[in-house]
Amino acid sequence: MKKKVILFLSITFVVVMAAVFIRDISNGNSSTWPDAIGRVLFSLLPVLLLFLKKIPFNLPLIISYYLFIFCTFFLGAILKFYDRFRWWDTMLHFFGSVFAGFVGIAIYKLLLPNSVEKGISRWMIFLFVLTFAVTISALWESAEFLGAVMGFMEEDDNKDTMTDMLTGLAGAIVVACYAALRKRAV
Structure with a gap:
């Protein structure tokens, strides 16, 4: 299917x-x-x-x-x-980061055997998902910058870039909290 x-x-x-x-x-x-x-x-x-x-x-x-x-x-x-x-770009950066966090959760579940997963704390899951989502958010923003430098995209000012980065961080925190709270206490 x-x-x-x-x-x-x-x-x-x-x-x-x-x-x-x-x-x-x-x-x-x-x-x-x-x-x-x-x-x-x-x-x-x-x-x-x-x-x-x-x-x-x-x-x-x-x-x-x-x-x-x-x-x-x-x-x-x-x-x-x-x-x-005006809010469209900000909203997509938030949801893009949330989506990246869920991809991180899927990769985490794929790569970690169930026997090992039981011994991992909520904080480690939180940090993994947060780091994964923030990294994807930063890479996306870097690609936007590179597109602007190469002339494929419009240039953004520092305020837009920082708004996008902070919004991506907010989405990453939300999904990281979700992942940590979903994990049973060790």
């Missing part, structure tokens, strides 16, 4: 992104090719999971991934929600 959902969502998203790119090219906007390539690669990323014997992420997490990139790329960039709603 997971494999069919991943294939369906990947193919659907690639087709939509390709259609938007073709529309942009036909309207004379050839500068969008880096964005189009990035959107297609992000939509194909979960397809790499199909090469694993066991997909480590549950279906809600996979669907959440596509919902997140739909909100980021389609609503945010293509339909210009970033320009129309």
Whole structure:
């Protein structure tokens, strides 16, 4: 079931992104090719999971991934929600960090045997999830900066960058608290 959902969502998203790119090219906007390539690669990323014997992420997490990139790329960039709603970027940084934290939880559960997990304290889980989500948030912000330096994205000021980083930290704290509280006391 997971494999069919991943294939369906990947193919659907690639087709939509390709259609938007073709529309942009036909309207004379050839500068969008880096964005189009990035959107297609992000939509194909979960397809790499199909090469694993066991997909480590549950279906809600996979669907959440596509919902997140739909909100980021389609609503945010293509339909210009970033320009129309000032809170859109901040909200996506918060939820992106929360999503990254849940990916961290899934990776933690995948890599740690149950016998070892029982001996790990809530604080270690909290720190792992927090660090994982904050790192992803920082990498995302670094990619935005690199895109601006290379001319693919608009430049942001320090206030926007710090707002994004603090919002990502807030989302990371929320999901880290959730992960720690879900763990039974040792």
